[in-house]
Amino acid sequence: MDMTEVFRRIDELKPEMIKTLSELISYPSFRREPEEGAPFGRPARDCLERALSVCKELGFKTENVGGYAGVAAIGNDKPLIGVLAHLDVVPAGDGWTKEPFSATLEDGKIYGRGAMDDKGPAVSVMYAMKALSDAGVTLKNGVELIVGTDEECGSSDMEYFRGHAEFPKWLFTPDANYPLINIEKGRVCARFSAKCPSGVLLELYGGRTVNAVPASAGAALSGISAEEVENAAKKAGCGVELEVSSDGGVTRIHAVGVSAHASTPDVGDNALTALIRLLSLLPLDEPARTLICGLDSVFPYGETDGASAGVKASDAESGALTLAFSILDLKDGELSGAADIRFPTCESVESLRKKLSAALSGIGFEAEIGGVEPHCVPADSLFIKELLGAYESVTGKEGKCLAIGGGTYVHGIAGGVAFGCEVDGEDNRIHGADEFIRDDALVENAKIFAEALYRVCNNDSLR
Numbered sequence: 001m002d003m004t005e006v007f008r009r010i011d012e013l014k015p016e017m018i019k020t021l022s023e024l025i026s027y028p029s030f031r032r033e034p035e036e037g038a039p040f041g042r043p044a045r046d047c048l049e050r051a052l053s054v055c056k057e058l059g060f061k062t063e064n065v066g067g068y069a070g071v072a073a074i075g076n077d078k079p080l081i082g083v084l085a086h087l088d089v090v091p092a093g094d095g096w097t098k099e100p101f102s103a104t105l106e107d108g109k110i111y112g113r114g115a116m117d118d119k120g121p122a123v124s125v126m127y128a129m130k131a132l133s134d135a136g137v138t139l140k141n142g143v144e145l146i147v148g149t150d151e152e153c154g155s156s157d158m159e160y161f162r163g164h165a166e167f168p169k170w171l172f173t174p175d176a177n178y179p180l181i182n183i184e185k186g187r188v189c190a191r192f193s194a195k196c197p198s199g200v201l202l203e204l205y206g207g208r209t210v211n212a213v214p215a216s217a218g219a220a221l222s223g224i225s226a227e228e229v230e231n232a233a234k235k236a237g238c239g240v241e242l243e244v245s246s247d248g249g250v251t252r253i254h255a256v257g258v259s260a261h262a263s264t265p266d267v268g269d270n271a272l273t274a275l276i277r278l279l280s281l282l283p284l285d286e287p288a289r290t291l292i293c294g295l296d297s298v299f300p301y302g303e304t305d306g307a308s309a310g311v312k313a314s315d316a317e318s319g320a321l322t323l324a325f326s327i328l329d330l331k332d333g334e335l336s337g338a339a340d341i342r343f344p345t346c347e348s349v350e351s352l353r354k355k356l357s358a359a360l361s362g363i364g365f366e367a368e369i370g371g372v373e374p375h376c377v378p379a380d381s382l383f384i385k386e387l388l389g390a391y392e393s394v395t396g397k398e399g400k401c402l403a404i405g406g407g408t409y410v411h412g413i414a415g416g417v418a419f420g421c422e423v424d425g426e427d428n429r430i431h432g433a434d435e436f437i438r439d440d441a442l443v444e445n446a447k448i449f450a451e452a453l454y455r456v457c458n459n460d461s462l463r
């Protein structure tokens with residue numbers, strides 16, 4: 001296999017790639033109210049249409065799938081491999097020193113919302129396909145690019161796609177990390193509640209989103225002094241910062257920890273479980289005392305492997321189960337909370353549902369538990385070997401499979417893996433201010449994709 005001519009063509013196409021990416025960045029394609037023919041709003045629809053018209057100009061066969069997604073294909077046969085990228089973005093947010101929706105080219109970088117997530121990678125795929133066509137190499141099977149427009153808000157675009165089009169046998173998404181992610185842990189969300197009329201415990205709150213370790217939590221108590229709270233805090237020995245104040249017989253506690261994504265709870269410092277530990281040492285009245293002590297025993301401060309909830313598990317391929325206690329709220333006489341669990345392939349939603357329900361009912365809570373199973377493509381599959389082979393030959397780095405706790409765009413799509421484009425040691429500020437991609441990464445990604453597509457397409461064992 002000689003990729004020299006394909007790579008030469010990709011180098012030549014660099015200015016065109018930058019131009020197309022700049023154009024796509026100019027659409028503020030974050031999710032908005034639906035309009036006729038624009039299920040996620042006009043900018044996302046326009047961005048999709050523009051991307052498809054560029055693909056048409058490049059000589060690909062294109063199809064708009066109901067305004068939800070688009071397909072651009074090369075080769076005569078039914079596509080054997082597809083690449084799934086997305087054209088929607090998250091809103092700009094604060095802190096930008098550049099224009100978020102007008103590309104800035106500076107010091108070899110292209111700045112703009114979506115530059116790395118995921119418009120840049122989509123453009124690299126487009127020009128990888130263009131170079132394969134131009135260089136006249138034989139592709140024994142078809143290749144297609146699928147572009148979606150709702151990755152950031154729940155991937156309903158892919159639900160629609162599934163009902164109206166077909167995924168190719170092999171699929172990768174350049175919407176995560178190199179080298180390659182073949183295992184995405186399963187996820188279970190537990191929501192639980194118990195009656196808890198207010199007595200000593202007047203207020204209790206912490207966390208807003210189920211998929212994050214809460215950085216702050218608070219409580220208000222009647223008839224317990226600030227001094228009692230401070231003594232209990234010494235006994236509790238939690239690392240979080242505590243502010244305690246008393247006024248008119250009410251003592252307020254505010255705990256400040258460190259937030260983290262629910263898939264990596266060990267890097268955070270959970271303000272909520274620290275507050276629960278402290279409250280469990282105070283003379284609360286019933287039923288708050290029993291409920292709080294129960295929560296402290298099932299979700300103890302500092303524990304993130306689910307051992308005390310009876311769900312600890314791990315396997316060699318996907319790693320250990322993680323548990324983040326993320327929300328607790330006392331409102332209208334009800335104490336309700338939530339926890340987020342990411343689990344390895346040796347566990348299942350149903351088995352965890354049973355174990356968690358038992359643990360929670362044992363401490364007086366009713367629970368509603370649901371989730372999604374892990375996503376896995378075996379690391380020794382020939383498809384993965386070809387992708388990692390392309391990665392190694394273009395970058396000279398070692399290709400290996402990764403398992404993650406989060407979900408990518410291909411979660412639940414059979415045969416799908418995540419391949420690119422973030423690399424260790426570089427922060428492209430995805431979802432943050434001044435998001436960027438290096439222009440030479442745009443080119444290198446195109447080379448990796450071109451070789452990967454070529455290898456998979458021409459491997460008869462993968463048909």
Ligand SMILES: [Zn+2]
Pocket residue numbers: 086117118151175
């Ligand atoms: Zn993305």
